[in-house]
Amino acid sequence: MPSPDDFTAHLGLQPLPVEGGRWAQSWRDETASAIYYLLAPPETSAPHRLDRLEIYAHHAGAPVRMLLLFPDGRVSRPVLGPDVAAGQRPQVVVPAGVWQASVSTGEWSLVGTVVVPPYTDDSVxxxxxxxLAAEWPDATEDLAPWLT
Incomplete structure (x- = not known):
């Protein structure tokens, strides 16, 4: 199995400032954009939201524990991964305006995301x-990696 360094070298992954992890754009046109995104602890995907839809797909490595905080107060904790019998999902859709954060559950995780319409720096x-913990107190424990 390839290592995080293999993915970094062969996919041209670069550090992602502010959010965390490593990424490379794999495709873009006027309708959508796609990236590879690698998390290797202690890297995490910091709490953020987009003003557009984002679709995650698991590619390799450990499952990714996601936290989704909806404007109506709901909290969702999907696990992005291949073991559907255990409740994991190989694809997770994050609607526009939903706060999200994620962590790898193992040594590393490689996912891909598609953003519709295409990602821009002013969309995040x-x-x-x-x-976020003050507004979604039921998610305080989930937000612990970012409360330090």
Missing amino acids: EFRPAAA
Whole structure:
């Protein structure tokens, strides 16, 4: 099995400032954009939201534990991975305006995302985990990796 360094070298992954992890754009046109995204602890995907739809797909490595905080107060904790019998999903859709954060459950995880319409730097917003925990108290424990 390839290592995180193999994926970094062969896919041209670069550090992703602010959010965390490593990424490379794999495709883009006027309708959507796609990236490879690698998380290797202690890297995490910091709490953020997009003003557009994002679709995650698991490619390799450990499953990814996701946290989704919906504007109506709901909290969802999907696990992005291949073991559907255990409740994991190989694909997770994050609607526009939903706060999201994620961590690898193992040594590393490689996922891909598609953003519709295409990602732009002004389409993302970051927020401190403490502020999110105040608004979604049921998610405080889930937000622990970002509360330090």
